[in-house]
Amino acid sequence: MLKKADILIEQMEGRGYRATPARRTVLEVISPRRGHFTAEEVCEQAKNVGRATVYRTMKLLVETGIVCRVILEDGSLHYRLSHKDHHHHLVCMACGAVRDFIDGSLEEMVKNLVTKTGFEIEGHWLEVYGRCQECRA
Amino acid sequence: MLKKADILIEQMEGRGYRATPARRTVLEVISPRRGHFTAEEVCEQAKNVGRATVYRTMKLLVETGIVCRVILEDGSLHYRLSHKDHHHHLVCMACGAVRDFIDGSLEEMVKNLVTKTGFEIEGHWLEVYGRCQECRA
DNA sequence: TCAGATATGATACCTAGTATCACTTTCTCA
């Protein structure tokens, strides 16, 4: 049976990137993660991978869509495994849990902005912050 | 006649902060600005104000609602004068122009998320990136 | 098999922002 990390490695190879030991290690660190994490956390856990390589790999993984960036309320950059194409994050500020959501009305709104403002819209970024059901209890 | 910077100074005083020369200088640098700018740019222009003080002042201005934070697509933190209570930004990636907008459907969507997910929602952050009418021409 | 392309890790470096601290300014209230 293929491990999750193997599936991700295959995704990378499919995009024309080499499946190197360093990248494998990074993916093995990342793949069991549920919530969001920083590049620095990956550095700590992937001990035999250089810091520069971890940062390079994270950038690569974002490009290939394997992970996505999560910006917390304080502006700090985190990452998490990506499961869908375009989606947004609902981040619990207490436990760090992240839920994805897609919202059609938002895409609609963006379209309206085009006609209202004359802007050509290339992208948008939405993060919602709060406390999840468990943390409220 | 009151300059724009004076009005902003008054706003600060109204919140219980002192109107010091350093803060005046920062506000004079900021007040004629149209688009977004970084704290570092303010440092360069407000030459006789210490860097630490500029950063402290920027933080203060965000707290008092006089400026708001703008996060660019690359994750870097900029600021701009704030004109409304809660709003979002439409940022031109070519010329740096920023347009504010308010969107009721978004607030609606956030409310829907509460019932769908059980999250208690504390805040959200939306930035839209594109090219303005002038830059497209 | 070997030349070129890719990837790596160590290191130095850079940028943005914060902590510290001695000092100055301003406020306030007796």
Place this chain on the structure above:
DNA sequence: TGAGAAAGTGATACTAGGTATCATATCTGA
């Protein structure tokens, strides 16, 4: 009015997060 407290300042050193460089290692395919 003036003394003490509170608030603010700037220089400096420091930290975190990330990038540039470069010699070396590894892979790939003609």
